[in-house]
Amino acid sequence: MDNVAIGFLGLGAGVFLLLLRVQIGVALGLVSFIGIAVLLNMRAAWGIITAIPFNFVGDWNLTAIPMFLLMGFIASEAGLSAGVFRTMRLALSWLPGGLAVASVGASAVLAAASGSSVATSSAFARIATPEMLRYRYDPGLATGVIAAAGTLGSLIPPSILMVLYGYLAEVSVAKLFAAGVLPGILTAFAFTTMIVLRVLRTPALAPKVESDFTRAELIAGLRDTWALPVIILGVLLGIFLGVFTPTEAGAVGAALAIAVAALKGTLTRRVLGAGFRQTLISTASIFMVVVGTSLLGRFMALSGVPTYVADTFIEWGSSPLMVILAVSLLYLILGCFLDSIGILLLTMPIILPMAREAGLDLVWFGIILVKLLEIGLLTPPVGLNVYIIKGALGDRVSLTTIFRGVAWFVVVDLFVLAFLALVPGFTLWLPGLVD
Amino acid sequence: MAALVDRALLLLARGLMFLAGLGLALMMIQTVADVVADNFWRRPIPGNLEVISVYHMVLVVFLPLAYVEWQHENIEVDLLWRLMPGWLQRAVLVLGYAVCVAFFAILARQTWFDAMKAMAKDEMMMGNVYVLIWPAKFVLPIGFAAICLVSLRHAVHAAIDPDFSPDPADPTEGHI
Amino acid sequence: TASVWFPDTHPLTRDGYMELAKTLEETSGGDLTLKLYTGTSLLPPVAHLSGLTDGIVQMTYHAGTYTPSDLPEDNTLAALAIGLPNSMATALAVAEFYINDPAMQAMFERLGIVFLGSYATPQYVMMCAEEVRTLEQVAGKKLRMPSPVHAAWAESVGAVPVNVPSSEMFSGLEKGQLDCAINAANDLKSRSLWDVAKHTTLLGFGPYFAGWEYAMAQDAWADLTDAERRMLLDAMPSNIVHLVAAYFATSDEALAEADAHGVAVTEPADDLANSLRDFVANEVAEMAVATGEKLGAEDPAGLASRFRETYEKWEGLLKDVPADDYDAIAALFKAEVYDKVDASAYGL
Numbered sequence: 011m012d013n014v015a016i017g018f019l020g021l022g023a024g025v026f027l028l029l030l031r032v033q034i035g036v037a038l039g040l041v042s043f044i045g046i047a048v049l050l051n052m053r054a055a056w057g058i059i060t061a062i063p064f065n066f067v068g069d070w071n072l073t074a075i076p077m078f079l080l081m082g083f084i085a086s087e088a089g090l091s092a093g094v095f096r097t098m099r100l101a102l103s104w105l106p107g108g109l110a111v112a113s114v115g116a117s118a119v120l121a122a123a124s125g126s127s128v129a130t131s132s133a134f135a136r137i138a139t140p141e142m143l144r145y146r147y148d149p150g151l152a153t154g155v156i157a158a159a160g161t162l163g164s165l166i167p168p169s170i171l172m173v174l175y176g177y178l179a180e181v182s183v184a185k186l187f188a189a190g191v192l193p194g195i196l197t198a199f200a201f202t203t204m205i206v207l208r209v210l211r212t213p214a215l216a217p218k219v220e221s222d223f224t225r226a227e228l229i230a231g232l233r234d235t236w237a238l239p240v241i242i243l244g245v246l247l248g249i250f251l252g253v254f255t256p257t258e259a260g261a262v263g264a265a266l267a268i269a270v271a272a273l274k275g276t277l278t279r280r281v282l283g284a285g286f287r288q289t290l291i292s293t294a295s296i297f298m299v300v301v302g303t304s305l306l307g308r309f310m311a312l313s314g315v316p317t318y319v320a321d322t323f324i325e326w327g328s329s330p331l332m333v334i335l336a337v338s339l340l341y342l343i344l345g346c347f348l349d350s351i352g353i354l355l356l357t358m359p360i361i362l363p364m365a366r367e368a369g370l371d372l373v374w375f376g377i378i379l380v381k382l383l384e385i386g387l388l389t390p391p392v393g394l395n396v397y398i399i400k401g402a403l404g405d406r407v408s409l410t411t412i413f414r415g416v417a418w419f420v421v422v423d424l425f426v427l428a429f430l431a432l433v434p435g436f437t438l439w440l441p442g443l444v445d
Numbered sequence: 446m447a448a449l450v451d452r453a454l455l456l457l458a459r460g461l462m463f464l465a466g467l468g469l470a471l472m473m474i475q476t477v478a479d480v481v482a483d484n485f486w487r488r489p490i491p492g493n494l495e496v497i498s499v500y501h502m503v504l505v506v507f508l509p510l511a512y513v514e515w516q517h518e519n520i521e522v523d524l525l526w527r528l529m530p531g532w533l534q535r536a537v538l539v540l541g542y543a544v545c546v547a548f549f550a551i552l553a554r555q556t557w558f559d560a561m562k563a564m565a566k567d568e569m570m571m572g573n574v575y576v577l578i579w580p581a582k583f584v585l586p587i588g589f590a591a592i593c594l595v596s597l598r599h600a601v602h603a604a605i606d607p608d609f610s611p612d613p614a615d616p617t618e619g620h621i
Numbered sequence: 622t623a624s625v626w627f628p629d630t631h632p633l634t635r636d637g638y639m640e641l642a643k644t645l646e647e648t649s650g651g652d653l654t655l656k657l658y659t660g661t662s663l664l665p666p667v668a669h670l671s672g673l674t675d676g677i678v679q680m681t682y683h684a685g686t687y688t689p690s691d692l693p694e695d696n697t698l699a700a701l702a703i704g705l706p707n708s709m710a711t712a713l714a715v716a717e718f719y720i721n722d723p724a725m726q727a728m729f730e731r732l733g734i735v736f737l738g739s740y741a742t743p744q745y746v747m748m749c750a751e752e753v754r755t756l757e758q759v760a761g762k763k764l765r766m767p768s769p770v771h772a773a774w775a776e777s778v779g780a781v782p783v784n785v786p787s788s789e790m791f792s793g794l795e796k797g798q799l800d801c802a803i804n805a806a807n808d809l810k811s812r813s814l815w816d817v818a819k820h821t822t823l824l825g826f827g828p829y830f831a832g833w834e835y836a837m838a839q840d841a842w843a844d845l846t847d848a849e850r851r852m853l854l855d856a857m858p859s860n861i862v863h864l865v866a867a868y869f870a871t872s873d874e875a876l877a878e879a880d881a882h883g884v885a886v887t888e889p890a891d892d893l894a895n896s897l898r899d900f901v902a903n904e905v906a907e908m909a910v911a912t913g914e915k916l917g918a919e920d921p922a923g924l925a926s927r928f929r930e931t932y933e934k935w936e937g938l939l940k941d942v943p944a945d946d947y948d949a950i951a952a953l954f955k956a957e958v959y960d961k962v963d964a965s966a967y968g969l
């Protein structure tokens with residue numbers, strides 16, 4: 011049996027273990043260990059185990075991941091995002107579907123302080139959705155908007171996915187962050203437009219909310235809202251003025267979030283404990299996948315599978331559009347079953363050489379990948395953001411209803427994606443200015 | 446007996462979580478301190494970057510593993526599993542945990558040897574200064590051995606306890 | 622199989638490994654082939670030594686300073702680099718010394734690997750955001766230094782040595798977290814430093830040569846036939862000279878194009894140059910010995926002085942050859958070093 015065949019067999023075995031509910035890192039890691047032993051010998055297999063976990067994890071660039079996670083979790087645990095939703099609501103409730111639009115806006119703001127989509131969705135699942143249901147919003151809309159707007163968390167910087175992608179593709183994380191801003195804002199606008207148009211056509215989707223608030227109320231609301239913008243502005247200005255690097259920004263942001271929560275008086279031991287606990291759990295789970303997939307990457311490199319796939323692909327023609335189409339299809343399919351970190355790390359060894367071969371701009375390509383991964387958070391059967399809403403609401407809304415509500419947003423996302431794919435200049439304009 | 450083992454394992458998992466939390470706090474504090482020292486006195490702390498990326502990162506990544514497994518919060522795909530009949534579900538669970546035990550045992554063994562070798566040669570890393578790194582290497586076998594034990598515990602319970610549930614306390618934790 | 626973690630476009634990969642693979646294929650008529658892994662697809666940079674000893678690959682490039690505790694002797698000599706103004710002579714001296722010195726051979730024997738070929742980078746220079754030509758200008762500047770010895774010089778002139786990962790070098794210079802990067806000048810182009818570092822000062826900080834360009838695992842080396850080992854050894858001298866030359870060329874090219882990117886390339890003022898010269902004369906030998914002792918090398922003082930002799934010998938030999946006649950240098954290198962290696966005994 012030749013090496014490529016062993017490689018594919020190993021991949022198959024890995025998928026089999028995955029389907030048997032073995033955690034991603036273990037399934038891929040174990041298959042790679044055995045695969046390398048078969049391809050080379052036992053000594054080499056043990057050698058890879060020595061070479062990977064320590065050297066891969068002990069890297070300065072990756073310290074941004076736990077730090078940005080901590081910043082986001084502290085911000086949401088300390089309730090710093092509640093005020094933002096209240097203000098957005100006061101300012102936007104005159105619009106058709108005002109509460110839903112306010113949810114999109116508030117999610118976009120929290121996204122700028124959080125590196126993760128899941129954290130962004132879960133923050134508003136408990137605040138905004140119950141409000142919308144109380145005003146008899148269509149349950150599909152009330153839940154779908156939170157699940158969908160949560161995906162801004164990974165598109166608007168900071169973003170854990172971008173840190174990982176930048177590290178693997180050797181692309182500047184600062185540029186990726188800059189490149190995510192406009193697509194993030196565009197997505198928010200597209201969601202808003204879709205909501206407004208739908209509600210104009212079918213007003214029953216979102217009954218009008220009493221909006222006779224006073225100026226005093228708005229000011230009081232704003233006073234309650236300063237926390238998150240202060241953190242976001244502090245981090246962005248710091249990076250922009252060169253006070254600290256994007257890698258250090260996570261730590262500064264986390265410290266700022268703790269300080270602001272303390273000033274607001276919402277920093278309790280429970281908040282700190284929960285923030286730390288969630289950060290550690292997420293970091294450890296993410297890096298278990300990182301270790302497993304990077305072992306897989308070595309196994310794949312030795313087996314020659316990536317070259318084989320890339321060669322086959324080139325035979326059918328490797329125009330940039332083809333690569334984007336193929337990758338989109340692959341990600342949309344994988345997005346139905348796997349979580350985003352898993353997909354990204356699993357596919358990088360194969361699609362990165364393809365993207366390079368096709369001469370794609372890797373910053374732009376990264377944003378497209380993040381967008382695709384975000385859509386995967388919304389598609390059934392495994393749509394993490396949907397589960398988050400479901401988890402927060404319990405039996406009040408069925409999964410089917412949420413998936414149906416989300417479908418509208420997925421359609422909008424696909425249009426945004428097509429636009430980003432066809433007009434790279436839109437994404438690359440801001441990082442170009444940074445240079 | 447089983448209860449005693451459970452208590453000991455949970456204590457171990459929580460203890461390691463606590464140390465990881467210390468690493469996380471230090472990572473934040475030292476990074477901020479470096480930013481402050483750099484901006485106010487134009488003098489970053491020598492060796493800080495190495496200590497953060499080698500020591501704290503390793504604590505934060507590998508020590509929580511056992512607790513994560515205890516809570517069943519590692520990232521996995523349970524789509525097909527949910528469709529299986531009950532008896533098959535249990536069999537698959539036991540098999541799955543056995544696979545985890547094997548893999549973590551492999552990792553623990555090899556990283557232990559690596560750490561011993563590093564200690565024997567007083568392993569250092571070169572930046573602007575030399576930083577001793579071998580103690581950080583012992584964190585890996587500790588973390589892997591602990592998750593190996595927890596997986597073993599789950600394997601046994603999945604086999605003998607009909608009420609054993611592999612569902613995470615909070616299914617959304619651990620994802621981004 | 623071989624692994625080098627630099628990308629395909631880097632001289633150590635393109636003019637080193639890729640050329641070697643071609644040469645071997647031609648001279649052996651296709652019997653001896655080199656399957657090459659570039660970048661970090663197979664091994665992280667730090668693991669290019671353990672990858673060799675663990676049998677993952679048979680040949681690697683390795684930056685010796687990444688694993689100081691494994692290579693105390695190599696790191697002792699690497700500490701001398703700041704005082705070696707001739708990069709070509711350094712590369713050739715390293716090969717001769719590593720192949721023939723008993724202490725170096727003991728080091729390779731201990732690790733279970735066989736040294737085959739050396740390299741050296743062009744002289745490191747200062748690429749700065751602001752002009753740094755004088756002692757006064759360097760004071761208080763934040764310099765990214767390649768080694769503790771370089772850092773000690775920075776301290777001695779009142780500058781601040783900082784550690785910035787190479788991935789953050791560009792933004793560091795741009796945003797002022799860093800004033801100068803000390804590195805080979807090809808980074809002006811390959812990392813686009815010329816967009817942010819508008820002042821390059823040609824203060825020669827020595828080359829970087831630690832580790833090896835080519836080393837093989839002992840068992841893989843022993844598995845080759847005498848003829849194949851000979852073929853590899855014969856391929857070395859020309860390959861090494863030309864890869865060092867190509868490295869020079871990328872650096873010179875970057876410097877030549879720097880002007881068009883608004884970079885001022887200048888010589889250092891006398892006081893700055895003198896400070897470095899005095900530092901090299903007074904401190905470096907001692908620091909190298911201290912490094913060796915810290916890492917556990919035996920008799921680092923003897924090691925360092927023997928290496929200096931070899932280096933001076935090559936500096937002398939190269940005086941008689943035109944600096945750009947690389948074929949002549951390669952011929953001399955072959956006659957002086959590789960022809961004297963016994964393919965049926967070396968490393969076995």
Ligand code: NA
Binds near residue numbers: 168
């Ligand atoms: Na974000």
Ligand code: NA
Binds near residue numbers: 346347394
């Ligand atoms: Na999905």
